Every structure is written in C-alpha cells, then in structure tokens.
C-alpha cells in the first residue's frame with residue numbers, strides 16, 4: 343500500500359513553484375494524482391494514482407512530502423488516519439492485566455494517538471478519515487477476539503478510566519499553579535496521599551510551589567499525581583527522565599506494585615529501565631509525523647534485542663539501517679591534552695543548600711563524567727565552572743570559553 347503524507351507545517355505554497363504538482367509524472371500525463379487546493383494551494387495526493395516515483399519528495403524545496411510503500415497486510419490494520427494525506431496509525435498496544443506493558447520506539451510515531459484511542463478520547467476511524475460518525479462497534483468488529491477487543495468493549499461501555507503521566511514535566515510550571523500539596527490533594531482519589539508522597543520521597547516538598555521544583559522533583563510529583571488517581575489504566579510517558587539511578591529504581595518498584603491490580607503502560611527510552619520494569623514490550627516504528635506501526639507484544643528481552651538489531655524478523659522489516667552496537671570504552675589517558683579548566687575548594691550557598699567541592703580539572707581530549715543523586719549540587723558546580731554562578735569560596739582557573747547545556 344502507498345502512503346503519501348504532507349507535512350502541513352513545512353508546505354509553503356507561497357514560497358515555492360508548486361514543484362510537487364509540476365513534476366509529478368501522472369499529473370503530466372493528465373491524471374489527477376496531485377490536486378492543488380483552491381484555497382490553500384497545498385497539494386492533495388491520491389495514493390491510488392501515485393506511482394511512488396518520489397520525484398515530488400526530491401523536488402519540494404521545503405521537505406514537505408513523504409511517500410512510502412508499506413506492506414499490503416497493513417491495509418486492514420489501520421487504526422486511525424487524521425486526513426487524506428495526514429498521519430496514520432497501524433495497530434495498537436494492548437493494556438494487559440497484571441503486566442507492565444512497555445512501548446519502545448522514537449517519538450512522533452503515534453503514541454499520543456494510541457493513548458487517545460485506548461482512553462476513549464478519540465474513536466478510531468480505521469482509516470476512513472471522512473467518516474465523522476465512526477463508532478465503537480466498528481472498532482470492536484475490526485479486531486480479532488482477544489484482550490484488546492475485550493478492552494474496547496469496556497471502553498465502549500465507559501467502564502475504562504485512564505490517567506496519564508505526561509512526557510514533558512518541565513512544562514508543568516507554566517500550566518499548573520499552586521503548591522505540591524494543593525495539586526496532589528485535588529487528585530487523591532485513592533486516599534494514598536501520605537503513603538505515595540513518602541514512597542516517592544517528595545513529602546518534604548509539599549509546601550513548595552510547582553515553579554520551585556527541579557526537573558527530578560517535577561517528575562516525581564507528576565508520577566505521584568498519576569498514581570493517586572483511581573483509574574483502570576495508567577500511562578507513564580517517559581517516567582525516568584530527570585531521575586537519578588536510585589530514583590529510577592524506586593519508580594520501577596512502585597509501578598510494578600501498581601500493575602498487580604491495574605493495567606499499566608509505560609513509554610520509555612531508557613532500555614535499562616524498560617528491561618527491569620516491563621513484562622511485555624511493543625516496538626513502535628514508522629516515519630516521524632507520517633505513520634506509526636505497533637508490533638505485537640514481545641517479551642522485554644526479545645523486544646530490546648530486536649530493537650537494537652533494527653530488524654523485525656516476523657514482519658521481515660528493517661526499522662533502522664544499522665544495528666545499535668555498544669562501543670567498548672577506550673582509555674585515552676595517554677593522549678590527554680593541556681588543562682582547560684581546574685578548580686579547588688569551591689563553596690557556594692544557594693538558599694538552604696551549600697555546595698562544597700574538592701579539587702578537579704578537565705583537559706583537552708578528555709570526557710569527564712559527574713555522577714551522583716539529584717539535589718547534590720552537580721548542576722550548581724557545572725554552572726560555577728561555566729561562569730553562570732559566582733562562588734563564595736575556592737578557586738577556578740579557565741583558559742577557555744565554556745558552553746553549558748542546561749538540564750531543562
């Protein structure tokens with residue numbers, strides 16, 4: 343099956359010469375493979391007339407088109423399509439009882455669409471994007487008998503409630519006002535406020551405003567808010583970002599405990615966390631912004647190895663040009679260059695927190711790692727070295743200008 347997708351944001355008919363239309367071979371032969379919209383000037387591409395030559399993709403000056411050939415078996419597996427040349431999703435992950443189900447794959451492959459479908463926020467149109475009256479019966483009939491079909495029967499009966507831990511917790515301070523206590527009290531449907539805040543190690547943050555929290559604290563607060571909801575399915579979108587290794591392991595235990603009584607789906611890029619947390623994993627692959635395909639669930643180990651390998655044997659599909667291989671560390675001490683920055687006895691007071699360091703240095707040709715729990719001053723030290731913070735005590739020498747990539 344042919345898939346033709348227009349990246350709406352990229353397409354700029356006023357800043358091009360309609361190259362997609364002008365060079366399309368079927369159009370030149372009089373077929374209406376591409377029609378330019380009367381109002382917007384943007385192309386509508388007929389997938390049935392397109393011959394897949396790719397000329398429009400190469401000619402478009404704004405990288406606005408994607409043309410792909412997909413296996414014909416997928417034709418009956420389309421779950422949702424937004425428009426004629428819009429994003430489409432094939433297959434769905436299955437929320438399973440007593441299992442933590444993981445989703446592994448790049449962003450932009452339709453996980454939000456999947457979550458919206460599984461939560462009943464959108465009724466999947468099964469590819470018929472013009473059908474504004476799509477109903478749950480059609481969705482249920484399209485699925486083979488099994489757990490996913492039973493799940494949608496419950497969604498139709500409005501027996502499924504979901505909670506979502508959003509991906510971008512750093513956006514919460516702009517969207518949510520008040521203290522941590524205010525926010526968590528409002529969502530405490532399970533009467534587990536005290537237990538969960540203690541388990542997540544945020545019980546000392548309750549009187550702080552959301553705007554005062556660090557990335558790791560925001561993450562734990564968002565996870566806590568999700569856990570406090572009394573729902574049937576819990577989605578955790580990237581729960582490990584901003585967390586140190588101890589906090590990650592703590593979250594793993596809490597989510598696994600939750601899965602004993604509730605359905606849990608976790609979207610996670612950290613393979614180590616996925617490995618220890620999940621019972622089953624769906625790989626999602628496709629083309630960012632164009633289409634996404636969920637594979638059936640595999641055991642976690644098998645899914646991770648398949649993902650790293652970049653080849654799906656059952657589907658006979660290569661999802662990446664090359665396998666991901668972990669390189670062995672090469673010791674480069676012999677090539678150590680001159681000193682770039684050094685420091686000693688640094689002291690910096692920030693509110694209740696005081697940083698104190700020993701001596702250290704960074705040389706050319708050297709990568710220096712800093713490891714330790716959140717809240718112990720790693721960022722403060724880096725900011726001092728980068729000149730973003732003054733220091734109260736100690737010394738820093740620097741013979742180079744320093745660029746600093748902040749945490750969030």
Ligand code: SF4
Nearest residue numbers: 353354358361362402
């Ligand atoms: S797809 Fe490209 S060539 Fe076609 S109208 Fe849009 S910007 Fe112009």
Ligand code: SF4
Nearest residue numbers: 366392393395396398
């Ligand atoms: S890929 Fe399809 S739409 Fe694009 S130029 Fe070729 S035939 Fe036309």
